[in-house]
Amino acid sequence: MYVTNRVSRIRKLSKPNQWSYIPTELNPADAATRSVPPDKLQDSMWLNGPPTLNETSKDLVDTDFPLLNTEQDKEIRPNVQVMKTGLQESTLALTHRIERFSVWKILVNTFRRLKIFAKTFQKDKTDDLSTSYNATENFVISNIQSEVFSIEINCIRNKLPLPKTSRIRNLNPFIDDIGMLRLGGRISKADIDFKLKHPLIIPGNNCYISASQSPPFSSVGIDTFGPWSIVTRKTRGGQANSKRWALLFTCLSTRAIHIEVIEELSLSSFINALRRFIALRGSIKEIRSDRGANFVEVCAIVNGRPIVSVSSDPESPLILSPAMLLTQKAGCYPAPIGTFDTKDLYKAQWKRVQHLADIFWQRWNKKYLQTLQTRRKWTDSSPNVKQGDIVLIKDKNVSRNAWTTCIIVNPLPGHDGRVRKAEVRVARNGSTYTRPISEMVLLLRV
Known part of the structure; x- marks a missing residue:
């Protein structure tokens, strides 16, 4: 019936002069x-093609195929050009709104005030609009995660593997009790804080850093190193040695350095070196130092300079200075707080050592442990070995064709249900060993 309808439609919509006929002597089909005897199959058109393939261009007969009128032929689908206008609603995502803020605390407090304002007009009191700082911070991070890692979150909730193109596939992410995307990592059994083991995952392209151009050495860091013993004077009887220190100025923007030599660790030596530095490099907007003993009273000395002309009147001995305006007191330096001996030095050294140890462990937890989180291999799950599976045990000392054939006797799963080692029995002598699955080659499953 289908062929009949199709033939009748062709005859209705076309003319016989538009048809092309292939004669039987030129049709390999x-x-x-139709049956062909085996002795004639070697010379048939089925293997060699029609004779017209071997003819030259001179022997071919030109066949005229008139062009079809696409506007009148109903069998040809017409090409219609259509233009449309699409309306797209402009929505400003949260990740674009945070570009207006340069300080994280200001961003969180702004959203916190907005939530407080929305809570006053809330009709349905069942909705949770927590206004604490931590809740607002989690709200902002959760929205950023939903916009950037929407595919990963859907895969985790539906218990599906993450796509291979995902940026966080090697981090083994999971969703915690409050719906936040956290890093699973490889240190989940470490005896440290939960937030340190499983930190929140935030995309790196949502960190906006504001920078302004400034001349070199506008912001500097200062430190002192030394001393070195140098020869200051030579005499007939020998030579005189002295100690020298170096004051290091580092530009916090360009990391350029400037070194000034000082004769002693005193306030006067430091001020002279600072004045020489400013004379060469220009004025300074910010100074960061290690708060050494020779830097502590610099602020008081600078603020002790007079801001008005000094009077010679003996009845007005006080000189107006910034220190007097700040403290509302006459400028006077405190007396020494006491005398110190060797045991005080030992106490200070012990406190310094303990402080350095605390800094070491803080950096260990925050920086080094995080480098162990990323999983470099074994990101795809594979079936566990089962009892009765036949495996080969790897041996570096023998060739592969001489590896021992064993049978899985007792798989030993871990806390997550994954089998990482198993008891195997040697098929040759019946000996039993415990081997990791990384040293096994699976031959046959049960």
Whole structure:
């Protein structure tokens, strides 16, 4: 019926002069629909093609195929050009709104005030609009995660593997009790704080850093190193040695350095070196130091300079200075707080050592442990070995064709249900060993 309808439609919509006929002597398909003797199959058109393939261009007969009128032929689908206008609603995502803020605390407090304002007009009191700082911070991070890692979050909730193109696939992410995307990592059994083991995952392209151009050495860091013993004077009887220190100025923007030599660790030596530095490099907007003993009273000395002309009147001995305006007191330096001996030095050294140890462990937890989180291999799950599976045990001392054939006797799963080692029995002598699955080659499953 289908062929009949199709033929009748062709005859209705076309003319016989538009048809092309292939004669039987030029049709290789006849060899498949009609039987051909085996002795003639080698010379048939089924293997060699029609004779017209071997003819030259001179022997071919030109066949004229008139062009079809696409506007009148109903069998040809017309090409219609259509233009449309799409309306797209402009929505400003949260990740674009945070570009207006340069300080994280200001961003969180702004959203916190907005939530407090929305809570006053809330009709449905069942909705949770927590206004604490931590809740607002989690709200902002959760929205950023939903916009950037929407595919990963859907895969985790539906218990599906993450796509191979995911940026966080090697981090083994999971969703915690409050719906936040956290890093699973490889140190989940470490005896440290939960937030340190499983930190929140935030995309790196959402960190906006504001920078302004400034001349070199506008912001500097200062430190002192030394001393060195140098020869200051030579005499007939020998030579005189002295100690020298170096004051290091580092530009916090360009990391350029400037070194000034000082004769002693005193306030006067430091001020002279600072004045020499300013004379060469220009004024300074910010100074960061290690708060050494020779830097502590610099602020008081600078603020002790007079801001008005000094009077010679003996009845007005006080000189107005910034220190007097700040403290509302006459400028006077405190007396020494006491005398110190060797045991005080030992106490200070012990406190310094303990402080350095605390800094070491803080950096260990915050920086080094995080480098162990990323999983470099074994990101795809594979079936566990089962009892009765036949495996080969790897041996570096023998060739592969001489590896021992064993049978899995007792798989030993871990806390997550994954089998990482198993008891195997040697098929040759019946000996039993415990081997990791990384040293096994699976031959046959049960």
